[in-house]
Amino acid sequence: MIRHWLRDPLVHFLIAGAVIWAGLALVGEPVDPASRTIELSRERQAGIAFGFERMMGRAPTDAEMDSAIERWVREEVLYREALRLGLDEGDAVVRRRLATKMDELAGAEAALARPSEADLERWLAKHPDKYREGDRLTFRQVYYSSESAAARALASRDPVGEPISLPAKAVAMPLAQIRGTYGEAFTARLAELEPSSEWRGPVASGYGWHLVRLETRNAGQTPQLSAVRDRIEADWRAATIAERRQRAYALLRGAYTVAIE
């Protein structure tokens, strides 16, 4: 039961909030919107100066630093006063923004988590097609501008073809590259052929007609985890974040009764 609780996004949320409060209280950042004391820590000042330097390529002068601080203070004062007046309520943008931040909070832990090897292996085993490499084909092709010429040439052991600036031989070319080079129609037809020492065709393409001798087809393998670790980790993380958000919402939603008149 406690284990279940510990995995609960809402619990994470509350703990994260508490930790932040503790942290902010310790470093003395302005935490209370009702307070009328604004403390400008050394760190905050350094941040303002650094922001200036990064853009302008030089440190701010004293006067520039003063005006940057004044602007920051002005914003902070107005921000606190706005909260005091409750202006954050009833504003559609604030409402949506806060809802988004709740979502982000629910996913925040997953965004930083380091999945174990086992997590990733499980993910790969569950979605092998997503990571399977495309087939690679080795073939020769000759080109004809008319279908009948291509059909006639099929009788020859060594068809010559007409000139065209396409590779006459492709070695272990990935399907995606075949598609980009020879076009969709040609690639679709090639995908159906079985390797053979015979010339086949005519195969239509966006250029005309081809005779093709498909020598080998290396079916794409599902790669080892090590080869696609980054991709899998990214996908695992995105899915985990989405799932936690959904669970967090479901949990919160369960505490509400919604009456629609």
Place this chain on the structure above:
Amino acid sequence: MTKTLGCWVALAALALSGCDSMDTGEPTEDQRGDGTATIELAEFPDRPYWGDTHLHTDLSVDAFGFGVRLGAEEALKFARGDRVRSTMGMDAQLDRPLDFLVISDHSDAMGATRRLYDTPRILVRDPTLRRWYDMMHESTNQSTMAVAELITAAANDTIPEALMDPERQAVATRELWDSHLALLDRYNRPGEFTAFAGFEWTLMPDGNNLHRVVMFRDGSVKTGQVVPFPGIDTQPEQLWDYMAAYEANTGGRVLAIPHNSNLSNGMMFDLVGPDGGAMSADYARQRARFEPVVEATQIKGDSETHPFLSPNDEFAEFGVAGWELGNLPLTREATPDMYAGSYVRSALLRGLTLEQQMGVNPYAFGLIGSTDSHTALATGDEDNFFGKQTNVEPRAGRALASQNLGTRQGRFGWHYLAGGYAAAWARGNTRAEIFDAFMRREVYATTGPRMVLRLFAGHDFADSDWDGDWVRAGYARGVPMGGDLVDRGRAPVFLVSALKDPEGANLDRIQMVKGWVDANGVARERIYDLAWSDMAGVRRRVGGAIPAVGDTVVRREASYTNTIGAPELRATWRDPDYRPGQRAFYYVRAIEIPTPSWVLFDAKRFGIDLPAEVVETNVIQERAYSSPVWLKPGRSPGAAASPAGRE
């Protein structure tokens, strides 16, 4: 109590927002860097890699205001071929993935409109900003109008200071930039898909478009040491200083790509220096060094040339209508004397003249196309056009509506082109390989179709070269597109090949565009037809003219057939008008048979009746422009600045 708790939750959420992004894993070293030594490279550039170097997402001040709510991550997914959901809720996917992408959000107030939108209304203090804020929240239409006002304000220098103040923006920009760079690294996969860091530098004095896209070669280790350079109140020389400092401080490389010269009212390729006086050799050298490539075609029109400048060019009108009227917001109308500074071909000519005077050519640039889409969707395809910006994503009526960018006069939806692509001849798909192709100008522009265009220049090419490995011969005995050919006192010979897009239309013809300075110092241009379909048959040349290729477009169906034209055109061409010592450039233009533009696809899809004029304007002949080869005098009187000399 409730209120207090609400505030606490709000602040807790704010405090946590530092880790808010959809952070999905650490990129590897390979993804983080420029890709050197990560993949096996071809012996020489063996295929063109396709990309878009000019795409805006929700970080751009105008794109967000126009309504886009897709960010860089969706843009990257779309470009690499994934299906995404457009802002207006439509499924969007490319037929064929792109190989590379530069996300080029405006550096000025990067993310500012999004932050304005996210700010509680009471905190928006400036009355103008307050009004824009309200418009943005009202509807996409109102949001678009707010941005139109914003563009006009930028052009007239009346932007509220609160929006543009660089100091105030600095911290926010850095946070955005850092997380953006991390995202790019994650999506950058050497050998599969290249994600470049970049931004758009948006200088627009009096509304005249002097914009550049800035593109970095490097990963976040280097690009994270700077932030995007703002355009407001700066000059190109300052941008180049920024770029030089980046290179000196980080050891990285960066280039800038001017675009929409057609909307600059003659300022983009001026004959004089920025202060109106004579152009200095130093200015010219800097420009040549940092701006090796120009974007010649995109959604907001085609900048190759204008019928006024090229009266003997029967294909000069492509993508000119509407855009020729004046600058970007149409605050100033254009007059014909401005055109020579607004179009690419005349700029290349001016470059030759300036080089003769100063010994340096400021306008020795290669050519690419791109989209300049503000929808986060990089598509230049006529049958898959998602519009210039979000409020003109596919819907009935967008083709006939006025554009309303600053003015409602003269420019309509149907003046938009679907946008172009950049093709880079590279040995592999990495940041380093593709960036270096840009630097040596071995790139070309298309208006959307993926034609394969080759150009080699040498002195001893012959027809017999086509029988063997002519690409190897081209590299061994000549220079590829973008190169300099040193004059040897005899006419240069060119190998030219254009192969159609395998999914697209046949080719009408290939042409050589030559520009040179004659013995009297006058800049001249001439177009030579090199090869065309049915050359020996029905289209045999009669007198000087070649019969038109024909037209198979069924207007109502937005369809055509490849029963005319040719799948590939090749030529070995020796310049018949060569004179020893001549300064010249040569670039190839490959032209497709007529096809329907996006406007006709729209009309069919939404069942719209278009006026006859609009229908006929939208039967188009799409094309590719190679980067030029320059013929250089054998004994160089001055050190010619070429981008290749940057080492």
